[in-house]
Amino acid sequence: MPELPEVETVVRGLRPKLEGRRLTSVVQRCRALRFPLPRDFANRLTGRRVISIARRAKYILVHLEGEQVLICHLGMSGRMVVEQAGKGPRRPLEKHDHIIFETDRGDEIRFNDARRFGMMDLVAADQISAHKLLKGLGPEPLGNSFNGPYLAAALKGKRTPIKAALLDQKVVAGLGNIYVCEALYHAGCSPRRQAFTVQCGRAEKLARSIRDVLNRAIAAGGSSLRDYVQADGELGYFQHDWAVYGREGEACPGCDCGQTSGIRRLVQSGRSTFYCSARQR
């Protein structure tokens, strides 16, 4: 499912297709995604030029002329499928192609989301920071303000496992289940450890692991998991670099504990956690 690196990959893929382009047609084919789409959604987008595309946490922010911003979240099965102009006949629309954008270059971008956990909203630019979905978000893990001291302060007093704390978008914005598992593994930090005990050196190491794993995933073009497709139709490759996620029963790649324990799975607040008990303390 799209976490920060996948969303970043989608944003980078969409930029050359959308930035500077006018939306000549927008078609809405369902009433609601995760939430009902705003009234007049397609009409309010049609004819507008795209100024720029940015990412905040797992949200895609499409800045449009007229001081409007299209906020998109891919949920867990959302994809942006590009049908390029001049590449022969377009494929027929699929069942879960919910929103269809067409540009003045003739490209078509289809938002497809089988599970409809995705969401879209259209708001005035000056309301972005106050938007319900965005206002509570913590810092960007790849931004300047995210570091060991920040993380230690954010975790101080948190009586919850570190796994759950890192999934909390108020602590740090953009991590999901996969990259939390991976970052904890690389930091040698047990997913069960109480968050408030991650201080000083541990927090430093964890912050660095989070940044490293995200940067590596972005460099690999995001991870592909079943229904995730990169914006340009190519698949990301980072899933091959997962150390622990989805690898229950396999040997731990980073230490020689493989024979005795290997990678285990446990369920924390309803989510699978993959970890190596020998390496993560």
Added chain:
DNA sequence: CATTGTTCCTGTCGGC
């Protein structure tokens, strides 16, 4: 207030 549990949705997969 802090934290945990539930819910939304549908495709996929394992077991019988």
Added chain:
DNA sequence: TGCCGACAGGAACAAT
């Protein structure tokens, strides 16, 4: 082969 239940998961919301 076909059916059925379990599972996947982001984030809002409800419950504790």
